[in-house]
C-alpha cells in the first residue's frame with residue numbers, strides 16, 4: 001500500500017504481498033505461486049511500516065514451508081538487529097537463508113550489508129551475480145560501524161530492552177486501569193504505540209493500522225510530545241538509544257499520561 005502517489009506497476013507486478021501472522025493465507029499464496037517466487041523477505045518485527053510483531057509459530061511455519069518450496073527466506077534486520085546481540089533471529093532461534101543489515105552497523109554513517117549461507121553466496125564466487133558500488137565497504141562508515149557495534153555489548157541490549165519494557169508495562173497497565181484505548185506493544189527498543197478506535201483492540205497486521213487506528217489522536221499525541229521534548233514517530237513508533245537515562249524514561253511515561261488525559265478530556 002503506497003504512502004505516496006503510487007508504486008510503478010513493473011514493481012508491484014513482481015511482488016506478492018503476504019498477510020502478517022496469517023499462516024493459512026500465506027501458505028495458499030506461496031503454494032499457488034511457488035514456481036514464480038524467488039524469495040520471501042520479512043522483518044520479524046516490522047518497523048517503518050508500523051510496528052507489527054510476527055508470532056514465533058508463524059515464522060517457524062514459514063521457515064519450514066519456504067524450505068519445502070525452495071523459496072529463499074530473507075530476514076530484513078536493518079532495524080531489528082538492535083533487539084539482541086544476534087539480532088531478532090537469535091531471539092526467535094530461526095535461521096534465514098539471507099540477512100539484510102543497515103542503520104546501526106554504520107554507527108550513524110550510511111552503510112548496508114547482506115549475509116547468508118555459503119550455498120547462497122556461491123553465486124558471487126561463481127560470478128552469476130555481480131555486486132559492486134562506489135561506496136561499498138567505505139572505510140569511514142566501516143570504522144564508525146565497528147565502533148558502534150563494540151559499544152553495543154551484551155549489556156547495552158539488556159539495558160535498552162529493559163527501558164522499553166518499563167515504558168510498555170507501565171503505560172499499558174495505566175491505560176487499562178483508566179480505560180483509555182491506548183496500547184504499547186513490541187518486543188525491543190524500537191516498539192509501537194497506538195490509539196485505537198475502540199477499547200481492547202490489538203495490532204497484529206499492517207492492515208490493522210488502516211482499520212483500527214484513531215489517526216487524529218495519533219497525530220495530536222506525536223505533536224504534543226514533540227513540543228514537550230520527546231519525539232515518537234507519528235505513525236506509532238518509539239525508538240530508544242543508549243544515552244537515554246532512567247529520568248528520560250520516567251519523563252516519557254508521565255508526559256504520555258498528561259497528553260492522553262488531555263486528549264480525552266477534550267472530547
Ligand SMILES: Cc1ncc(COP(=O)(O)O)c(C=O)c1O
Nearest residue numbers: 043047048076078079102111112
Ligand atoms: C527495515 C528496513 N529495511 C530497509 C530499509 C532501507 O534501507 P536503505 O535506506 O539503506 O536502503 C529501511 C529504511 O528505513 C528499513 O527500515
